[in-house]
């Protein structure tokens with residue numbers, strides 16, 4: 001057990017170091033790829049007003065995209081990331097953004113807080129993805145919007161369904177051959 005926990009911690013530290021050292025070049029290398037995922041998400045989801053969490057928000061590319069496309073609709077987006085350097089770049093670009101240094105596996109929020117939970121290309125980094133899914137389940141409102149993308153090279157679709165479906169009802173998937181991620185989503189339910 002102790003060995004397993006030590007391995008998970010090692011993986012997390014390695015992830016933090018990797019993103020801290022690649023933060024400066026991240027946008028140049030990944031902006032176009034990530035924008036394609038954002039476009040697919042925006043086309044499939046209905047964004048209503050409320051507080052949304054962007055978990056693993058990196059350099060704020062998703063917020064950049066929302067601003068560029070003028071998709072505001074009274075969404076207050078809070079970014080959370082485990083890499084300080086990624087957040088630093090995000091803050092330099094968007095001085096007014098709400099950013100938190102934190103861990104998806106231990107979210108520093110009370111339950112049922114968020115109207116929307118977004119996480120793009122971050123969950124495959126988690127040493128314990130089940131813990132991350134439990135945290136999503138805890139912090140986001142039952143009737144809320146969910147959009148999580150995960151690298152296809154890390155999990156196959158059956159594995160994704162087995163992980164997520166026991167926790168969430170009404171899940172949908174975007175099937176797009178050009179996208180390197182699986183996209184799992186759930187639209188807001190009208191009360």
Ligand SMILES: C[S@@+](CC[C@H](N)C(=O)[O-])C[C@H]1O[C@@H](n2cnc3c(N)ncnc32)[C@H](O)[C@@H]1O
Nearest residue numbers: 019056057058061081082083103104120122125
């Ligand atoms: C591939 S980047 C994606 C960033 C952003 N979502 C985007 O679309 O550009 C993955 C991000 O997840 C963050 N991350 C990895 N593990 C995390 C964890 N346990 N908690 C919070 N963020 C994490 C990394 O620091 C990195 O910024």
